[in-house]
Amino acid sequence: MSPPLIEARQVTRILPGEVPVTLVADINLAIGAREFIAITGPSGSGKSSLLYLLGLLDLPTRGDVLIDGRSTTAMTEDERAEMRLSRLGFVFQFHFLLPEFSITENVALPMRALGRLSARGITQRAEELLASLGLADHLRKTPDKLSGGQRQRVAVARALANDPPVILADEPTGSLDTAATAQVFGILRDLVIMRGKTVVAVTHDLNLAAQMQRRVHIVDGRLADDVQAQPPVR
Amino acid sequence: MSLVLTIAWTHVRHRARQTLVAIAGVMTGVAFSVMMAAMMEGSQDDFIRTLVDALPHISITDELREPSRQPADQIYAAAEFHGLKPNVRRPGIKNPMATIASLQGWVPGALTASVQSKAVLRFAGRNLTVAIIGIDPRTENEVSTLASHMRQGSLNSLYRSSHAILLGDRLAAKLGARVNSNITLASAQGISMNATVVGTFHSGFRATDETTGYVLLRTAQILERQTGIINEIRIRTNDPMQARLISERIGEQTGYKAISWQEAQEDLLSAITLRNVLMYTIVGAILLVASFGTYNIISTITHEKTRDIAILKSLGFRDRTIRSIFIIEALFIGLTGAAFGWVLGYLLTRGLASLEFKTPFSDYNHLPVLYSLKHYLLATAVALLSSVVAGYFPARAAARLHPVDIIRGAT
Incomplete structure (x- = not known):
């Protein structure tokens, strides 16, 4: 059997300081292919911190995070960067697009950093991704010309750029209105159903979480609940 | 264009105002330094040139570096003699023509012979001690700038009468x-003669213009009461x-003081060294402030x-x-600023050089x-370095941050 895409083993993250703050404590979690996972919990429970640790944006104080069965804590910073580039995609609450670049260029950036495709191939793929998310009419625009929902779709397109198996989303709908939330959520769900991706989304919106196939509940940095609902809600 | 260049160029282009301010900063620093x-270096060069022009580059005189030795001193090597007058020596460079001819063989430059003498100059009841220099107008031209400093008459005017003299303009005025x-x-040798003033010169050096007169070699030799004497080359x-x-070699070859x-x-040159230190300090300070x-x-x-970096x-x-x-962005700003700085610096220098000054002391304006x-x-x-x-350093610091620290701060 192939190893889980992401596996957390006894992951603990303590913010150093005069009064050390424990963000996440002793989390064990295995994430497989084609999963649609919600990480829920109250504000400050450590759900975003857990996502950053799973996404190699942060290093655990103790424990290990394995990607494709490979330990990442022993990796160099460059190797972790390479992992983020090729195996993981991120969507944040705020779009975090580069303001000076057109949305096509924004989507092209990770592909150019990876360098697997030719320049023409990169632009073509970026435009296809954007078009598949309904942004075909805005390819040359900079992010500030788009609505919040549109920007978040660009962020999804960028996360998909290098075709990673896992998309990690931190409150992807946190700053969107109801209609845009439904649209972006629909896109994330389609990623699982249509494209076979695994999507891990942090959310405090229990309505959304209820529509997801697996719910990981975090309280005070600890894993409180891990519920599998079958099958994923359509 | 590579990815790094694309991003750098986009940053630079989209922050046109900041980029321009930064470029202008570099430009001003480069231009003013x-x-x-x-x-500074121009005025120093000019100063040295004036110095070099005003004086012979090498002057060989009949003085010896040490007083001449007594015959007894030469014979009895062990003893040292006190209270004896140095040996009397016939003044002048021995065989001056032969010496000049042999020097001309290897010294790269022009030579001229002259006679240094002192005399009391009498006119209208006033007595002034002046330095009388006997020169050869035909070769003097190649060695000194006297000809170009003539106010009235010329070097050849010295041939106009049997005893002709050129006076410094301040001396003549006095x-x-x-x-x-x-x-x-x-003269000190007891010779008294009448001479005709045939011209005046202005060298720009007060001491020279106030106390010097030029005559022909022959006239000076008469004043020294010694035919054919040459005491300076x-x-x-x-x-x-x-x-x-070259002067060291001449000294070795001839035994005369060159x-x-x-x-x-030496004093002036050591002052110039100090001035150089001053100059590099000032230029360095400007560069430092600019950087x-x-x-x-x-x-x-x-x-x-920082957010983009995260x-x-x-x-x-x-x-x-x-x-x-970010290094490429900094290099771009540095290089562009430096290039504009060259142009501005050149124009400023040109502007300075074209300014005219009027001073009563010097001829150049x-x-x-x-x-x-x-x-x-x-x-x-x-x-570029700055x-x-x-x-x-800021880019390195930002790149070292864990992105999550910045992302947390932004959300």
Whole structure:
């Protein structure tokens, strides 16, 4: 059997300081292919911190995070960067697009950093991704010309750029209105159903979480609940 | 265009105002340090040139470096003799023509013979002690700039009468003597003669203009009561900077005292060394101040991009890639600023050089400047260095951050 895409083993993250703050404590979690996972919990429970640790944006104080069965804590910073580039995609609450670049260029950036495709191939793929998310009419625009929902779709397109198996989303709908939330959520769900991706989304919106196939509940940095609902809600 | 270049160029292009301010900062620093260096080194060069022009590069005199030894001293090597007068020696350079001819064989430059003498000059009831220099107008031209300093008459006017004299203009004014005035010269050897003033000169050196008169060699020889005497050979070398070496060789060859202009003006030259220290301090200070400005602007630009750096890192960009983006931006600003600085610096220097000054003491009325590629390269090197340092350190600091620290702060 192939190893889980992401596996957390006894992951603990303590913010150093005069009064050390424990963000996440002793989390064990295995994430497989084609999963649609919600990480829920109250504000400050450590759900975003857990996502950053799973996404190699942060290093655990103790424990290990394995990607494709490979330990990442022993990796160099460059190797972790390479992992983020090729195996993981991120969507944040705020779009975090580069303001000076057109949305096509924004989507092209990770592909150019990876360098697997030719320049023409990169632009073509970026435009296809954007078009598949309904942004075909805005390819040359900079992010500030788009609505919040549109920007978040660009962020999804960028996360998909290098075709990673896992998309990690931190409150992807946190700053969107109801209609845009439904649209972006629909896109994330389609990623699982249509494209076979695994999507891990942090959310405090229990309505959304209820529509997801697996719910990981975090309280005070600890894993409180891990519920599998079958099958994923359509 | 590579990814790093694309991002750097986009940043630079989209922050046109900041980029321009940064470029202007580098430009001003480079321009003003280039201008200062041109001015300082130009005036120094001009000063040395004046010095070199005013004096013979090498002067060989009949003085010996040490007093001549007594015959007894020469015979009895063990003893030292006290209280004896140095041996009396016939003044003048022995065989002057042969000496000149042999020097002409190897010394790169022109030579002329002259006679240094002193005389009391009498005119209209006034007595003044003056230095009388006997010259050969035919070769004097090649060695000194006297001919170009003539106010009235010329060197050849000395041939006009049997005893003709050229006076410094201040001396003539002090005496009230004019061209064609008849004056009386009385030498230490007891010779008294009448001479006609045939011209005046203005060298720009007060001491010379107040106390010097030029006559023909023959006239000076009569005053010294010694036919054929030559007590000074002056040399103008093709390369003034070689004068010291050449003078040492001449001293060895002839045994006479040969003094280069560097030796004669040691005090002034050490003052110039001090001035050089001053100059490099000032230029260095300007570059330093300018580089702080550059550092400030570029590091601000880089700091403002901290969020972008976090985004790029979260996407999986390597630290090295991110650092190179900002270093390239800093290099671009530094290079563009330096290039504009060259142009501005050159124009400023040109502007300074074209300013006219009127001073009663000197003949030149333009600020001397020196155009030297060295100044431009030095200023560019400092500007580039400070730009790159200004881009490198904030970028390195930002690239080292865990992206999550910045993302947490932003949300």
